[in-house]
Amino acid sequence: MPLLFAHLMQTGFGGFYDGVAHLFLTPSDLLLVLGLALLAGQQGPQGGRLLLTLLPLSWWIGLAVGQHWGLDFTLALLTTMLFSSVGVLVALSLRLSPLLLAFTVAGSGLLFGLINGFTMPSAASGLPLDVLGVVSGVAVLSVLISAQVAATRSNGFCIAVRVAGSWIAAAGFLSVGMLFKAA
Amino acid sequence: MRWRWLLLALLLSFLPSAALAHVPEGGAGSVMAGLLHPVTGIDHVVAMVAVGLWGAVLGAPAIWLLPVAFPMVMAFGGVMGLLDLPLPGVETGIALSALVLGVMVMLQQRLPLALAAGLVGLCALFHGYAHGVELPDGADALLFSLAFVGATGLLHLVGIGLGEARRLAWGHRLLQVVGAVIAVVGVWSLIQAGAA
Numbered sequence: 001m002p003l004l005f006a007h008l009m010q011t012g013f014g015g016f017y018d019g020v021a022h023l024f025l026t027p028s029d030l031l032l033v034l035g036l037a038l039l040a041g042q043q044g045p046q047g048g049r050l051l052l053t054l055l056p057l058s059w060w061i062g063l064a065v066g067q068h069w070g071l072d073f074t075l076a077l078l079t080t081m082l083f084s085s086v087g088v089l090v091a092l093s094l095r096l097s098p099l100l101l102a103f104t105v106a107g108s109g110l111l112f113g114l115i116n117g118f119t120m121p122s123a124a125s126g127l128p129l130d131v132l133g134v135v136s137g138v139a140v141l142s143v144l145i146s147a148q149v150a151a152t153r154s155n156g157f158c159i160a161v162r163v164a165g166s167w168i169a170a171a172g173f174l175s176v177g178m179l180f181k182a183a
Numbered sequence: 184m185r186w187r188w189l190l191l192a193l194l195l196s197f198l199p200s201a202a203l204a205h206v207p208e209g210g211a212g213s214v215m216a217g218l219l220h221p222v223t224g225i226d227h228v229v230a231m232v233a234v235g236l237w238g239a240v241l242g243a244p245a246i247w248l249l250p251v252a253f254p255m256v257m258a259f260g261g262v263m264g265l266l267d268l269p270l271p272g273v274e275t276g277i278a279l280s281a282l283v284l285g286v287m288v289m290l291q292q293r294l295p296l297a298l299a300a301g302l303v304g305l306c307a308l309f310h311g312y313a314h315g316v317e318l319p320d321g322a323d324a325l326l327f328s329l330a331f332v333g334a335t336g337l338l339h340l341v342g343i344g345l346g347e348a349r350r351l352a353w354g355h356r357l358l359q360v361v362g363a364v365i366a367v368v369g370v371w372s373l374i375q376a377g378a379a
Contacts, residue, residue, distance in 0.1 A: 027325045027326055027329065028325055031325075031329075080325070088255070091251055091255065159247040159251075162247070162251050163247070163250055163251055163336065165251075166250075166251045166252070166253075166254045166255050167254055167329070167332045167333060167336055169254075169255050169258070170254035170255050170257065170258035170328070170332045171258070171325065171328040171329040171331075171332045172258075172325075172328075173255065173258035173259060173261070173262055173328075174258045174261045174262065174265075174315075174318075174324070174327075174328035174331065174332070175324040175325045175328045176262065177258075177261055177262035177264075177265035177266060177315060178265060178318065178324035178327075178328070179324060180262075180265070180266060181265045181266065182324075
């Protein structure tokens with residue numbers, strides 16, 4: 001068994017569920033997907049559609065490339081700064097152009113997919129179920145949250161979304177500080 | 184009906200706390216440490232609650248602006264503390280923040296939004312700095328930070344919830360009392376900081 005299996009959650013239910021669990025048990029990945037979903041939802045239905053199209057696709061491409069290279073590093077500082085920035089955008093409730101949103105979503109998906117790919121073994125044959133699990137988790141989570149944010153017009157809910165963004169950003173900033181201190 | 188709730192509370196109080204021993208070290212330990220860190224100092228707790236209370240007193244948009252801005256400014260202070268950047272009078276600043284915010288709540292003072300936000304931001308900077316300096320080594324950075332920020336946000340929420348009592352007939356009196364208690368804790372912290 002390759003050593004890199006140590007980075008993948010073993011649920012005992014098979015590769016697909018290992019992939020889903022990997023997303024939900026990796027805080028930085030989860031916070032990025034949450035942040036992007038909130039951000040896309042704030043842009044309305046168009047943002048949600050763009051997210052659902054680009055994020056799983058770019059994540060999948062990144063995963064495939066990462067698995068092909070088979071390196072073992074995490075780029076923790078870069079990923080933390082990335083989702084912190086997304087949190088700031090959500091907290092500020094900024095209106096982004098579709099092009100900028102697409103660039104942010106695709107770039108984030110590629111980077112995080114790439115790092116996932118480094119830590120996941122490639123399937124020797126057949127469909128890589130763990131990859132399918134991660135990408136399905138990303139797609140389902142992003143569509144559920146962005147749709148809810150896009151559909152809800154309640155003022156209180158919009159404030160809660162911005163507060164959630166500020167929490168993501170603040171947690172990210174503190175983590176960056178701790179990473180700098182540890183370095 | 185009330186005796187049933189009392190009975191339930193009594194039964195729950197007999198539950199063994201030994202189950203806590205099952206919390207694994209590492210990730211979950213970091214979450215617990217992050218959740219508990221902001222609530223272990225009374226001066227921090229009262230100041231966070233006071234931020235929510237004062238936001239409620241000020242009304243919209245301060246009621247949501249302060250809880251959105253506070254965590255980010257606090258995190259900035261935390262990074263300053265983590266990187267050992269100089270910030271003079273941290274303990275005094277924290278004690279003063281409880282005192283000033285308590286007085287603001289007690290008097291139900293309605294300052295202009297920019298001034299209120301600046302004051303609360305300054306408090307957030309001192310509190311974040313102190314937490315940054317005290318952060319435990321070896322904690323899972325992200326889980327700890329997330330739990331820490333979440334716990335702080337929940338303390339704001341407690342303050343906002345308490346502040347909503349102002350809509351009741353006796354609510355203003357309650358806010359005055361809570362504000363006074365917070366101010367007293369601030370004075371006590373100030374004396375402690377001076378003695379240290």
